[in-house]
Amino acid sequence: MLKAFENGADGVMVVGCLEGDCHYLSGNIRAKARVQRVSAILGRIGLGAERIHMYNLSAGEGSKFAAFANEFVEKIREMGQSPINAARLKVPEQSAGGER
Amino acid sequence: MITGTPKPIEEILEMLEPYDKIIVAGCYGCVTVCRVGGEKEVQVLASTLRLAREAAGRKITIKEISLERQCDPEYIEQMRGYVQDYQAVLSIACGAGIQFLAEKYTTTPLLPGINTGFLGVTERQGEWAERCQGCGDCVLHLTGGICPVTRCAKSLFHGPCGGSVQGHCEVGKDVPCGWQLIIDRLKALDQMDNYTKLKPYKGWNTSRDGGPRRIVREDMI
Numbered sequence: 001m002l003k004a005f006e007n008g009a010d011g012v013m014v015v016g017c018l019e020g021d022c023h024y025l026s027g028n029i030r031a032k033a034r035v036q037r038v039s040a041i042l043g044r045i046g047l048g049a050e051r052i053h054m055y056n057l058s059a060g061e062g063s064k065f066a067a068f069a070n071e072f073v074e075k076i077r078e079m080g081q082s083p084i085n086a087a088r089l090k091v092p093e094q095s096a097g098g099e100r
Numbered sequence: 101m102i103t104g105t106p107k108p109i110e111e112i113l114e115m116l117e118p119y120d121k122i123i124v125a126g127c128y129g130c131v132t133v134c135r136v137g138g139e140k141e142v143q144v145l146a147s148t149l150r151l152a153r154e155a156a157g158r159k160i161t162i163k164e165i166s167l168e169r170q171c172d173p174e175y176i177e178q179m180r181g182y183v184q185d186y187q188a189v190l191s192i193a194c195g196a197g198i199q200f201l202a203e204k205y206t207t208t209p210l211l212p213g214i215n216t217g218f219l220g221v222t223e224r225q226g227e228w229a230e231r232c233q234g235c236g237d238c239v240l241h242l243t244g245g246i247c248p249v250t251r252c253a254k255s256l257f258h259g260p261c262g263g264s265v266q267g268h269c270e271v272g273k274d275v276p277c278g279w280q281l282i283i284d285r286l287k288a289l290d291q292m293d294n295y296t297k298l299k300p301y302k303g304w305n306t307s308r309d310g311g312p313r314r315i316v317r318e319d320m321i
Contacts, residue, residue: 002147041144044109045152083155090157 001038001052008085011076013069014054021058028056047083051076101130102194103217103228104137112145112190113152115211116160119187123179124149124213125201126166127193134228136214137192139166145192145213170197176204183208236306236313242294244285249302251278257302259283259295 004012014035016028035054043049053075055068081089116122124146131137146162153160163186167175170193183189183205191198192213202210218230235249239257249255253271260279263270267280286292306313 002144002151005151006147041109041148042151045148046155047151084151087154087157 001035002041005042005047005051005082005084008082008088010051010082010085011072011079012052013072014052015065015068016054016056018056018058048079050079051082101133101220101222102196103134103220104131104194104214105217106136106141106145106192106214107212109148109152112149112211112213116149116153116188116190119160119209120158121161121185121187123163123165123183123186123189125170125179125189125191125193126164127168127170127191127197128166129169129171129193129197131193131197131214132166134222135226137194141192142166145190167193170194171200173200173204176201179205233307235302235304237303239298239302242297243282244289244291244294246278246282246285248278248282251276251281253278257298 001012001014014031016031017023019028019032022028032054035052039049039052042051053072055065055072057064057068124142126132126137126139126142128138131141132139135141142164146164149160150162163182165179167178169175170191179189179201184207186208188209188211189201189205190211190213191201193201194214195212195216198210198212217228219232219234220228220230223229230250232247233250233255240247248257252260253269253275254261256279260277260283261270264277264280267277269275269277283292283295286294
């Protein structure tokens with residue numbers, strides 16, 4: 001999730017199964033906890049905790065998915081560019097990130 | 101295991117202020133098990149630092165590594181070939197590992213990324229509790245497997261003090277009285293006679309009172 005922001009995402013939408021209905025039993029609950037942790041990190045380093053959000057829906061809810069996607073994209077547009085991308089525009093460099 | 105908690109990111113960023121090229125070093129030992137200093141935590145911390153620094157307009161280059169154990173010299177040696185190419189090492193191992201790294205790489209600043217906690221157990225996912233203070237003179241065979249040094253806030257050896265109320269310690273409502281636990285266990289084991297076998301006083305010479313301790317096993321040298 002953090003890598004997505006390093007790679008230039010202004011926002012990250014995480015989508016999981018409905019709670020209690022996950023093929024991996026508690027996978028979506030654990031994912032929710034991770035999203036919360038990443039959200040807290042983003043808040044503390046000044047990127048904005050709201051730039052990541054988790055939605056839960058079933059595979060059969062295509063229209064709901066589209067509505068969530070539109071809602072999230074609109075929210076990120078209102079927030080504007082991530083400070084990372086703003087900094088990159090000021091100082092253009094070849095690539096993001098460091099060594100692995 | 102040795103437990104720990106992450107340092108606040110603000111504190112780490114302040115420590116890293118003078119540096120632009122660092123190593124973030126994790127450890128596959130205890131800190132991996134308690135989810136504070138393993139490979140995954142190295143990745144998350146490095147990513148967080150890169151994002152924070154780039155947002156502040158000053159990028160940082162980070163090499164991410166995890167050693168099998170930072171408390172054993174043969175694993176620390178694995179960094180020998182490249183450590184001099186970096187301005188500092190941010191270690192998220194326990195305090196022992198960080199200090200051992202510092203001893204081996206004397207010209208590179210070593211920075212702590214976690215606050216080391218205690219010798220403890222995983223009571224449930226995300227919750228650890230202290231069980232041993234390494235006093236060097238174990239009496240668990242007399243106390244029903246419950247440590248009076250650790251579980252009693254005063255490390256008493258003669259039963260509960262006057263601050264024990266309905267099984268709770270006076271230091272906090274959520275803290276069970278260590279001696280109540282011991283007596284309950286001894287009763288359950290029908291070993292209350294052990295209560296009288298405890299030493300009249302405990303010699304603390306095997307504990308921290310004599311300064312930093314050392315174990316020398318002649319049979320292994």
